[in-house]
Amino acid sequence: MDPRPGIIKERLKSIKQTIAVSGGKGGIGKSVTSTVLSLVLADAGYKTGLLDLDFCGASTQTILGAKNTFPKEENGAVPITINGVKFMSITCFTQETATPMRGTDITNAITELLAITLWGDLDFLVIDMPPGLGDTLLDTINLMKSNFLVMTTPSKTTVEIAKKHIEVLRQSNAQIIGVLENMSRGEPSASRELAEKFDIPFIGQINFDPKLEDAVGNAEKLLETRFAKEIKSRVAKTLKSL
Amino acid sequence: MDPRPGIIKERLKSIKQTIAVSGGKGGIGKSVTSTVLSLVLADAGYKTGLLDLDFCGASTQTILGAKNTFPKEENGAVPITINGVKFMSITCFTQETATPMRGTDITNAITELLAITLWGDLDFLVIDMPPGLGDTLLDTINLMKSNFLVMTTPSKTTVEIAKKHIEVLRQSNAQIIGVLENMSRGEPSASRELAEKFDIPFIGQINFDPKLEDAVGNAEKLLETRFAKEIKSRVAKTLKSL
Amino acid sequence: MHEWALAEAVISTAVEFAEKTGFEHITEIEISIGELQQIEEDPFLFALEEMLKEKSKPVDKNTKITLEKENAILKCKSCKHEWDYLNALNELDEEKVESIHFVPEVSHAFIKCPKCNSPDFEITNGRGVWINNIIGK
């Protein structure tokens, strides 16, 4: 019998709200959004955690510019705090070494991380999700009570994949916070239509910010970007009003 | 005993070259590149196939604008030809229905597809790979003799993930054709440095093409884009000279 | 009839097996057919026998084929409920059954847990074609 699932509820019970930043497609800004959202929430005084579940494409450590993230071993794994955000990622253990994992490894690693990580009291736990409809998504649905923020862009393929993503979340009875369009071009939005079709809140549009890439790797600089201001005004506000 | 792996070599033996378009990160243009590359090769008179292995984020059917792709059942699964390209994807069977799959399902589905698909004689089989270092990548390495085209973009996170991707390919003794940078901004390229560091050919840079999105869904229009011309001059040429 | 392609896989696996084990003649191949894939038994058996007729040792017309059907059982990874595919099969239209026939994993597009509606289930039994045993000497 696997002892780990039995303690996960206990480990998550002092977290007020869990937000899984997903959407299905890769490269649509899930990682910059989840990272910046966690920085914005911490900056506003909320107790915030960031959990990177994109094991095979982990990038929040690069976006944060995080070094020395190995957790403290104290009756469990206590996450290191970076710019006010409690941070947990597979890269805390692997650093910059490639870590190929099959689905069964991913399930095992997620279960282990959730069983040993001591988050303490949190207002928000933000999860950076990988692309796809695979083990990570299904395990997150089964093991945690997450609220999903479904990200899209204006591109056709992204919207079609987001539609499938919402279908799986609906079938699985998972909570959906809303649809957020990134890299918008100020045009009429297929993402808004998608949200309306599924009767999900359309949270808004985030513009392409040409200065964002330059701030990647520096948390203070990230907080100064227009991107961060848009995340704050569109997303963080919605979360607080939930 | 699983009977399927025993026939895969036979099924692939009349394919002169297999090109897996990968890179690790999502949203870097693997799907538009693999789709357009297959169109360009077919247009130049080569017998070409396109295999979409991104089961959970399949998008080549959308990019091609492909309808009615259910294969013919004739001593196996005979792919439908679309604009000169033999096309095989999980969406040939699921159409636009969401298909969540865990890693073990992915391994099973890839094995099944490779065992039953009758490609016939091909000069090129182009594979659209999903993001990640998971089951699909590892199975592709184990089951097929592919040559990997490693795609990147100028972004820091993409280059770091591509580095890990190359590491896994190297450890697995897989062939690497080279590194191709997409959505370039004409700046000094971290991707070129990456290629040099691993002593891999740097194939070149593909520019951001603002008219590409408009051509998505229409194979003829795609062939007319600047993007297609760059794929033709940079990538297709390299392949033919191999 | 893509059954032909699967029959080829069985024969070529048996030949490989003989090479590895040093068997001179394969006397029997025991195959199990999982219900989920809805293999048509007669064409499949026909294909196997046609191929064997053309072959010489280690497999040939004297190699006996036995087919055994296996019920398909699905198990939900979310609520742990187990159910029989037959119940789901009756509710699927022909096109979907045909798709599952080619790639059984696409069942995740068309079948949901009857108890909790999750698409996250495991195929614990009866997926498709499997070689249970190869007997030779």
Next chain:
Amino acid sequence: MHEWALAEAVISTAVEFAEKTGFEHITEIEISIGELQQIEEDPFLFALEEMLKEKSKPVDKNTKITLEKENAILKCKSCKHEWDYLNALNELDEEKVESIHFVPEVSHAFIKCPKCNSPDFEITNGRGVWINNIIGK
């Protein structure tokens, strides 16, 4: 010592098990410790016993704990070679062993098949903490 967190998981799973089965008292919990995770036995056992002291039925100070070590076996999915983790362990520096101690799957970053160099292996035995048996009445 994150062993404490895993001990909590064992205890809470045993309590849940008692609720499900209707056991009034859990008399014994048999735990296997997989070599890959390099659990420190003494602190782990100490944590379990400390927790049991504080508890009352269905688990309490009379609940017996038995620990059994399990060797770790890795199997390459590329060339099928099987090997013993002990051989790999001797070549890993302390930091890597410590990382694997937290999340055994990160072994895929640090260990390669000794025969073909692939990082694509399966942990067939001895991954980490597992409950072999819970005995009660």
